[in-house]
Amino acid sequence: MNWRRNLQVLCVTNFFANIAFNMTSPFLPELLRVIGIQDRISFWAGFLTSLTFMAYAIMSPVWGRLADHSGRRSMLLRSSIGIAVSYIMMFFASTMPMLVMARLINGLLSGFTPASIVLVSVCTPNEFVGYALGTLNMAVAVGSILGPLVGGILTEALGVRNALLGAAVLMVTVAIGSFYGTEEPDFSESRKTSLQEDAAYVFKRPKILIPIFCMLILNMATFILQPILPLFIREMATKNAQFMVGLVFSVSAVSLAMASPIINKMHNSRKHRISYMAILIGSLSLAGVVSVTQGLSGSIAFLVSQRFLFGAFQAGITVAANVLIAMNSEDAMRGRVFGITTSLTAIGYVLGPVTGGLIGEAWGYRAAFFSTAIFFFAAALYLTRWIRRNRDAVSDDARVEYGDS
Secondary structure (H helix, E strand, O other): OOHHHHHHHHHHHHHHHHHHHHHHHHHHHHHHHHOOOOOOHHHHHHHHHHHHHHHHHHHHHHHHHHHHHHOHHHHHHHHHHHHHHHHHHHHHOOOHHHHHHHHHHHHHHOOHHHHHHHHHHHHOOHHHHHHHHHHHHHHHHHHHHHHHHHHHHHHHHHOHHHHHHHHHHHHHHHHHHHHHOOOOOOOOOOOOOOHHHHHHHHHOOHHHHHHHHHHHHHHHHHHHOOOOHHHHHHHHOOOOHHHHHHHHHHHHHHHHHHHHHHHHHHHHOOOOOOOHHHHHHHHHHHHHHHHHHHHOOOOHHHHHHHHHHHHHHHHHHHHHHHHHHHHOOOHHHHHHHHHHHHHHHHHHHHHHHHHHHHHHHHHOHHHHHHHHHHHHHHHHHHHHHHHHHOOHHHHOOOOOOOOOO
16 A cells, blocks of 8 residues: 555645635625625624534544444545535525525535545554644645635635535545545454443543644634634725635635644754644644734734734644644544544534624624633643643654655
């Protein structure tokens, strides 16, 4: 089995998949306006996003179990086709119940990138896992960069419905490429466990649970801003508002893509080796700082600069956490571990948009940024105290060599 070919194919397909994802999600408020919703748009956008991820959280452990027992490649096919179907349903939606159903289907069948992470982690030799996951994360980030820009241009030129149709076509292409372009090892000897045993496996291992907690905080803080950011930008941008929304959403992914390959090099530096736990603490703390500065933005230019910084710290959290989870779980359990991981971190997706919508309506859009800073600082403080009580977590965390590509 050629793990490098798997990585290359999944990098390409995740690049295009994340273009499709990010062509649509920033423009949900615009779709609500198209179907006739005029009041409480930030609340309804937050509700629909939370509904999607609630379904996502419920189904993720199930898909993780099926991945370990029935194959990881089939999960790529299931998720990509399911997402395409949901986009087609959104294209035809003319009422709120139809849109709710489409978003529910999206959540129930989603999970393309988590499925890719599992396949890469089980197919890649342990000494190259950090390199492989960092490379995959870079591809995801680059797709995320272009997605909002492509979505903004298509929405301005052709309307939000046609942007959704384009995203559906792209996901069908991704389904074909990811399924037929990858291979996986034999998983027939994977031991059978219950969902309760899978959860116990995760909760009894702090070196898995702590990174999951960090990603949950990141997801919640990020998605608090999901329904708020487009409206916040509209207050500052009087011209080309949709394009500006796409630009602001994209710029953080630029620095995320740039920083992702650097994280593993920081960890493996011979002169100044930095543990992944230390990278998590630093990234959480600095993400909190730039969340405050984003809330203080008075112009689009300053907001863009702070979103750029935020993306770098987001990369630190994401890459370090995923490597720690992969390296501290058994190969035969990895699909189930990442299924539990996806389910737990999706709590942030569920709570974030609704929380952001409520905060935006009650105290204004800037308060949403300050609330995310509180989450980041609290997580960094908790992790620091945990490491002081468990110093072996820093000295013994996974050392992954950065392989030549």
